[in-house]
Amino acid sequence: MTKETPSAAGLAALIDARRELPGATLPMLHAIQDAYGYVPDEALPMIASALNLSRAEVQGVVSFYHHFRRTPPGRHIVQVCRAESCLAMGAEELEAQVKAKLGVDFHQTTTDGAVTLEPVYCLGNCACSPAMRVDDDILGRMNGRRFDTVLHALRQTEGASA
């Protein structure tokens, strides 16, 4: 999941393509984060001028939503569910194991830049708790051993593309 480095031209194209949408702020922010993995500083004044908002207003929107990141994340995003159904099935233990295996806490990135770890409240996979998400893949009935397999596969695809 290697992302491009943000460029003014790239940002302008993503913003321009959505300028006419009613309520365009979130669609723009999603497009930018999908392309670059985060919402870079330089995007805010560009969105503001496209939508006739102040920079502070755009900043306020970005900061309101947990989903949007303001700094570049690792090459993969790993999320561990912390909501009730997963708690009933051992999510706390899973969370501790994942943190130990990655050597990071929530909102941190591994030193090799491979993985950013985040908490999430429910992935709609509650019938298969405890649940995790790795990039766009949802995973169910997770445990430390299954997470090892997932990590191993991630590292292999990284090795193959490097």
Place this chain on the structure above:
Amino acid sequence: MSVRIYVPIDSSALSLGAEAVARAIRHEAAVRDLAVDIVRNGSRGLFWLEPLVEVDTPQGRIAYGPMQAEDVRGLFDAGFLQGAEHSLCHGPTDRIPFLAGQERLTFARVGITDPLSLDDYLAHGGFDGLKRAIAMAPAEVVKEVTDSGLRGRGGAAFPTGIKWKTVHDTPAAQKYVACNADEGDSGTFSDRMLMEGDPYCLIEGMAIAGLAVGATQGYIYVRSEYPHAFRTLQAAVERARAAGWLGASVAGCGRAFDIDVRLGAGAYICGEETSMLESLEGKRGVVRAKPPLPAVSGLFGQPTVINNVMSLASVPVILARGAAFYRDYGLGRSRGTLPFQLAGNLRHTGLVEKAFGVTLRELLEDYGGGSFSGKPLRTAQVGGPLGAYVPASQFDVALDYEQYAAMGAMVGHGGIVAFDDTVDMAKMARHAMAFCVEESCGKCTPCRIGSVRGVEVIDRIIAGEERGRNIALLNSLCDTMLAGSLCAMGGMTPYPVQSALKHFPEDFGIDKTAAA
């Protein structure tokens, strides 16, 4: 002749390896030079058996599961393409007790059809409701929905037809239908299953709503935690439009309705309807004061129908079979069926659509098969993270909006999370308060500040500091939140907290007899 095999594409099935199973079946069939036709269906909702693969045989669909890629070769050897016996075989899918006892109206097609096939949808009664609605006057459509007794499935249980009537009766050049697909409640996944497994059903329900109230534009607000549902909906909307079911003239009726699918951004509060509108308008998801009602002044200030996915997806069957058909299910003022979601510590987790009136005990024991861990079940949280913890002594109360409200609980979106006797209820109470701290939109003080204080007070109770005084403080904080919050985020966080305290005082270090 090729054998038809169903391998679910539902994200929970995928989360357990369904993709690898589909690949292994394709590979094994190719190696053996056998013709197979693999259909990627939604999930039947028997998640302890997922990935659940079905083979179409002259005896009907035969179920095998939970299947892993490494089981596939042995299954071919055993003759599973002919529906042969095997340790993973469960016989005809429809006769599995978990399914056989259900009353699937809203979920009639989920798991049966190919979600994106319009032919399949039509062959299974799809668009019958829309066709009937087109032939009726808009006010008659609204009346049909009112008469069905359908109440909002998103949590508040407001009568859907009455909401529609307000929008119908409010004149405006532009009206909207906004589908709330934020499904933020933990322990719930029915919206997701339907969007992934039968997206045209939601589209049909929205189109009926649009024609009934005179709205020409619809939005579906899907949470960002649901990437598969989002992509399935986008594809379904495109195909429905290409086939003329959406657009300038819906099914050739001369009236317009179209849909845009939008993505949320990880904020639980955006499931609250006015916060969702703010978000759709591109703003921070801060809750709006009511009035004005969204039905009068909603999205971009225009009259807007806001309904949950389940509410809208129940409309096609109501129109197709008539209000009375739907109304005949259920009891009291809770009519029709509710797709309950069994989650947490249960052997058989999954989707159980039943008429209102079923009890928690039937769901947890008969359907759920008791706890996954084998330990006694201690409690279940019903209705999401703002729902009460129901103790075993109340498992026999009928699930009905009024009876649940009377005991200080709520049915909500029908999510049920079971806990065994290892759960620490003081910790769960703290979790509920901490969730409110995290997700409060910040507009009102009782919610924003009260929840922060609440966490501190619970921490002191857990630490054993001045228990009596701090419990009194917690209760008075909860009363303030209940009475002084603008929406149910602050207003209902006390439900899980106080139900935990009331029914499980021993977990807070208090003598059970002294707590009452």
